Amino acid sequence: MINFRIIGRQFSTSISKQNAIKNVTVIGGGLMGSGIAQVAAQAGQSVTLVDVSSDVLAKSQKSIGANLGRVAKKLYKDKPEDGEKFVAEALGRIKTATDPGEASKSADLIVEAIVENMDVKHKLFKQLDSAAPAHTILASNTSSLSINEIGSVVKRKDKFGGLHFFNPVPVMRLLEVVKGAETSEDTYKSMMEWGKAVGKTCITCKDTPGFVVNRLLVPYICEAMRLYERGDASARDIDIAMKLGAGYPMGPLELADYVGLDTNKFILDGWHKKFPDQPLFKPIPLLNKLVAEGKLGVKTGEGIYKYDKK
Numbered sequence: 001m002i003n004f005r006i007i008g009r010q011f012s013t014s015i016s017k018q019n020a021i022k023n024v025t026v027i028g029g030g031l032m033g034s035g036i037a038q039v040a041a042q043a044g045q046s047v048t049l050v051d052v053s054s055d056v057l058a059k060s061q062k063s064i065g066a067n068l069g070r071v072a073k074k075l076y077k078d079k080p081e082d083g084e085k086f087v088a089e090a091l092g093r094i095k096t097a098t099d100p101g102e103a104s105k106s107a108d109l110i111v112e113a114i115v116e117n118m119d120v121k122h123k124l125f126k127q128l129d130s131a132a133p134a135h136t137i138l139a140s141n142t143s144s145l146s147i148n149e150i151g152s153v154v155k156r157k158d159k160f161g162g163l164h165f166f167n168p169v170p171v172m173r174l175l176e177v178v179k180g181a182e183t184s185e186d187t188y189k190s191m192m193e194w195g196k197a198v199g200k201t202c203i204t205c206k207d208t209p210g211f212v213v214n215r216l217l218v219p220y221i222c223e224a225m226r227l228y229e230r231g232d233a234s235a236r237d238i239d240i241a242m243k244l245g246a247g248y249p250m251g252p253l254e255l256a257d258y259v260g261l262d263t264n265k266f267i268l269d270g271w272h273k274k275f276p277d278q279p280l281f282k283p284i285p286l287l288n289k290l291v292a293e294g295k296l297g298v299k300t301g302e303g304i305y306k307y308d309k310k
């Protein structure tokens with residue numbers, strides 16, 4: 001494995017000999033799916049990126065190209081021509097498609113990163129389970145849903161698990177590998193090995209709500225939003241406080257906009273339904289209002305803050 005440490009951040013470009021996964025299909029070409037496709041392609045794997053929308057796929061290819069450029073700038077600081085080659089080769093390993101069934105036929109691993117909705121995920125996984133070869137591992141990048149519940153619709157329960165990445169995927173170094181009740185030891189080992197091969201540090205999680213990171217992060221962001229909603233402090237001051245007082249790279253409200261307020265709402269609504277007595281997961285009227293107005297954060301140009309449209 002080749003490791004690069006560049007000014008505090010580490011990028012690993014590695015093709016592990018033990019990693020048997022060569023062909024990866026990523027379903028969902030949004031924020032997370034495009035990042036997952038990028039890191040797999042950077043690691044030398046053949047990737048098919050699938051979305052229902054060809055417009056989304058065109059946008060994803062553009063952002064992957066730009067983000068690979070940022071990585072190349074650091075890896076090949078003194079050799080820009082090698083950097084260009086790196087970008088072109090990685091982009092060349094990514095195909096796009098709009099039919100998940102067709103795109104599953106040659107996959108060793110399928111990572112799902114579509115909308116955070118159980119019914120939509122169930123419909124997709126049923127289709128993937130019948131289309132993919134018997135050896136293919138199916139995994140979900142869900143932030144908050146139960147891996148066992150998502151996997152309940154597939155026959156290959158031993159080859160189903162969770163691979164939870166963090167946003168932005170090319171930068172964040174963690175991967176939570178989630179073992180479902182019926183995930184086999186071989187599948188778990190393959191997922192850990194693949195995570196390493198795409199440059200991540202893997203931790204093992206049980207199928208508990210939010211795994212590790214989001215079990216801690218969701219209440220924190222919710223409390224920040226409530227603080228702001230009550231008028232106890234301005235959004236800017238809350239964010240400055242957590243950056244300068246707690247050393248976080250982003251404040252909680254900036255992070256909520258960065259993740260997407262729709263995703264925040266899917267998570268909170270789902271957990272409130274599941275745990276109605278838990279005060280930490282009670283609905284937040286301001287969040288509901290912003291989402292109803294289509295103010296979803298960075299991706300729509302406005303959320304808690306306003307952003308320049310690119």
Ligand SMILES: CCCCCCCCCCCCCC(=O)CC(=O)SCCNC(=O)CCNC(=O)[C@H](O)C(C)(C)COP(=O)(O)OP(=O)(O)OC[C@H]1O[C@@H](n2cnc3c(N)ncnc32)[C@H](O)[C@@H]1OP(=O)(O)O
Nearest residue numbers: 067070143166167168170218221222225249250256264268
């Ligand atoms: C609203 C209330 C409702 C509450 C409801 C519940 C809330 C639920 C919340 C949980 C949601 C669930 C999400 C999830 O499942 C898990 C997550 O992913 S949580 C999010 C985790 N991510 C973070 O915490 C991000 C923290 N931020 C950072 O690390 C940095 O701010 C960031 C790297 C994003 C940007 O850094 P910054 O210095 O500010 O900006 P730069 O643009 O200069 O970037 C720094 C550095 O990194 C390179 N870079 C940035 N992005 C990319 C990219 N996409 N690809 C490649 N490279 C990238 C950039 O080039 C810079 O490089 P330098 O060499 O340092 O210049």
Ligand SMILES: NC(=O)C1=CN([C@@H]2O[C@H](COP(=O)(O)OP(=O)(O)OC[C@H]3O[C@@H](n4cnc5c(N)ncnc54)[C@H](O)[C@@H]3O)[C@@H](O)[C@H]2O)C=CC1
Nearest residue numbers: 028029030031032051052056113114115116142143167259
């Ligand atoms: N946004 C974040 O910071 C993080 C999100 N996640 C999880 O990743 C998943 C995706 O989140 P994002 O990328 O933020 O969402 P997003 O909204 O940016 O992208 C989702 C994409 O899936 C596509 N899609 C929807 N249904 C589809 C289907 N049936 N087949 C193919 N494509 C379909 C949509 O067109 C959209 O482009 C969710 O489960 C979310 O909880 C996990 C970690 C971090």
